[in-house]
Amino acid sequence: METTTSNNQGVLKIVIGVLVGILALLGYLFMGARNETLELQKSLTSKVEQLSSTQIKLDSISKSLDLKIAEVQSLGGSVAELEAVKAQLENDKKKLKSDFSFSIQKYETKIKEYENFLAVKDDDIRKLKEENGVLVARTQTLETEKQQVLVENTSLKTEKEVLSTTLNKTVEDFTAKNNDLKRQVTLASAMKAINVQAAALSSKGKVREGGAYKASRIDQLRVSFIMPSNPIAAQDNKEIYIRVLDGNGAVVENGNGGILQIDGKEIGYSFKQTVPFENNDQRVDLVSGKGANYSKGKYSIELYSEGFKIGKGAFEVK
Numbered sequence: 400m401e402t403t404t405s406n407n408q409g410v411l412k413i414v415i416g417v418l419v420g421i422l423a424l425l426g427y428l429f430m431g432a433r434n435e436t437l438e439l440q441k442s443l444t445s446k447v448e449q450l451s452s453t454q455i456k457l458d459s460i461s462k463s464l465d466l467k468i469a470e471v472q473s474l475g476g477s478v479a480e481l482e483a484v485k486a487q488l489e490n491d492k493k494k495l496k497s498d499f500s501f502s503i504q505k506y507e508t509k510i511k512e513y514e515n516f517l518a519v520k521d522d523d524i525r526k527l528k529e530e531n532g533v534l535v536a537r538t539q540t541l542e543t544e545k546q547q548v549l550v551e552n553t554s555l556k557t558e559k560e561v562l563s564t565t566l567n568k569t570v571e572d573f574t575a576k577n578n579d580l581k582r583q584v585t586l587a588s589a590m591k592a593i594n595v596q597a598a599a600l601s602s603k604g605k606v607r608e609g610g611a612y613k614a615s616r617i618d619q620l621r622v623s624f625i626m627p628s629n630p631i632a633a634q635d636n637k638e639i640y641i642r643v644l645d646g647n648g649a650v651v652e653n654g655n656g657g658i659l660q661i662d663g664k665e666i667g668y669s670f671k672q673t674v675p676f677e678n679n680d681q682r683v684d685l686v687s688g689k690g691a692n693y694s695k696g697k698y699s700i701e702l703y704s705e706g707f708k709i710g711k712g713a714f715e716v717k
Contacts (some may be wrong), residue, residue: 449503453495453503453506453507453510454492454495456510457488457491457492457495457506457510457513458492460488460510460513460514460517461485461488461489461492463517464481464484464485464488464517465485467481467517467520467521467524468481468482468485470524471520471524471527474524474527474528474531475531476523476524476527481520484513484516488513491506491509590626590627590629590632590637590676590704590705590709591626591627591629591709591710592624592625592626592639592683592702592709592710593624593625593627593710594623594624594625595622595623595624595700595702595710595711595712596608596610596622596623596624596712597610597620597621597622597623597698597700597712597713597714598620598621598623599612599616599617599618599619599620599621600617600618600619600620600621600686601616601617601618602618606621610713610714610715611714611715611716611717612714612715612716612717613716613717614693614694614695614716614717617691617693617716618689619686619687619688619689620643620686620687620691621684621685621686621687622641622684622685622686622687622700622702622712623682623683623684623685624682624683624702624710624712625680625681625682625683626674626676626680626681626682626683627680628678628679628680629678630678632676632678633676634676634677634678635675635676636673636674636675636676637673637674637675637676637704637705638671638672638673638674638704638705639671639672639673639674639683639685639702639703639704639709640659640668640671640702640703640704641668641669641670641671641672641685641687641700641701641702642666642667642668642669642700642701642702642703643669643687643691643698643699643700644698644699644700644701645694645696645698646696646697646698650666650667650668650669651669651691651692651693651698652667652669652691653669653670653687653688653689653690653691654688654690655669655670655671655687655688656668656669656670657671659703660706661703661706661707661708662706668703669687669691670685670687670688672685693716694716695716695717696715696716697713697714697715697716698713698714698715698716699711699712699713700712700713700714
């Protein structure tokens with residue numbers, strides 16, 4: 400009995416010893432992990448501070464570059480190199496935001512290069528200002544000399560201005576008279592269309608005249624007129640444009656129309672046809688295409704050729 404109790408006590412001691420060893424090991428591991436976490440936190444904090452400091456320095460250099468670009472532009476100098484460096488700087492700032500292998504040494508080298516570049520540009524700007532000062536002084540001297548020359552030649556300039564004004568007025572008057580004469584000649588040479596009449600053609604070819612027709616009996620429209628002889632008109636082919644307008648002024652279309660330019664404006668026409676101008680008071684008959692729809696009301700007809708309105712007529716649909 401005593402031996403059993405002694406054995407149990409020995410086992411208990413062994414168990415307790417094992418537990419104490421495990422607790423000691425866990426404590427050691429915990430302290431090691433805690434120390435590593437603290438070191439990592441310190442490292443991250445240092446990285447963040449370095450990143451922030453680098454970002455601030457790059458932003459400051461960027462502002463300095465903007466100021467120098469504006470100053471060089473105001474002095475009339477070239478900003479190509481400054482803008483190229485500014486573009487490189489913006490690229491470095493962009494890379495910094497996603498640089499997982501950030502190295503403060505690498506960026507300090509870049510920042511130093513940018514600062515050296517700004518120092519060189521400060522010297523260039525100083526020289527540019529000096530050159531501009533010389534140019535300004537020279538410009539002022541030239542302006543003074545110019546004013547002296549202007550004073551000496553005032554009388555001659557006045558005479559030239561009077562002569563120039565008179566000459567310009569003469570040219571303007573001649574041009575205006577010449578243009579007016581050209582227009583008169585053009586108007587005189589333009590042909591005319593008189594006795595404009597409209598006849599209705601049925602689908603079977605029957606012709607109805609009189610100026611008033613039933614819509615159901617109008618398959619096509621025949622426009623007839625006289626082209627008086629004109630001794631100064633060119634005897635050649637004439638393009639005649641016909642506009643058939645309803646009571647609201649809308650162009651009646653039959654699929655053969657288009658757009659016509661008159662006095663710089665675009666107007667629509669219903670149909671057109673080429674007519675050989677014989678200069679002998681000839682009678683002309685022009686026939687529209689099929690497919691137009693006519694409703695009751697009064698219609699007007701306008702004829703155009705060579706940029707002018709040459710005649711007009713009317714008919715009625717009952």
